[in-house]
Amino acid sequence: MxxxxxxxxxxxxxxxxxxxxxxxxxxxxxxxxxxPSPTYILFRNAILAEQQVVCTYEGRHRELCPHILGTNKRGEEAVLAWQFAGESSGKLPQWRWLRLADVRNARARNGAWYEGRSHRSSQTCVSNIDLDINIHVRKLR
Structure with missing residues (x-):
């Protein structure tokens, strides 16, 4: 047994x-x-601890709060995060989808937790969800 x-x-x-x-x-x-990659584990632990993540993505400095973690339709590690500061091609703050293989110099830090208003709507960038802060951490859904 x-x-x-x-x-x-x-x-x-x-x-x-x-x-x-x-x-x-x-x-x-x-x-x-x-x-999972070390970057995946860092983002997973950040979600569980409700910590911010600072990283470089597509050559830009990003400051974000990760919300949904898993893999995309191709099986690549992915995260849906609320980018509240840093550099962006568009207006901030905004929801941002990141392919974790392209994330560089990631580190978690303590700080205020930010989120957008539309997180409760359906998202498609993370098709196989491992961790969703609202379901698995906060138990809101």
Missing amino acids: RRNTLRYCALQFLSTVAHISPTSGASGIGLSIQM
Whole structure:
């Protein structure tokens, strides 16, 4: 019984931090497990602690509050965040979708938590949601 409990706990842990997707090949159907990047883990921990993230994205300094984390339709790590300061091609503040592979020099910091008014509307940039601050942290939905 203890062996099954340990296996169950290991699978629970992997399902919360790893990207698990079905695969097929010569050996049949299986699972592909890809551990999250250090940037993904930083954003995940920032959401859980309601911390801001400062980073560089597309060559611009960004200051944001991450809200939804997971993967996009291509299986790439992605985040939907409220950018409240820093540099932008448009007006700030605004919702910003970031492909985590393109995020550089990310660090979490304490500070006020910001969000836009339309977060409760449907978003499509993160298709496989791992963590949503309003559902998993604040339990608002």
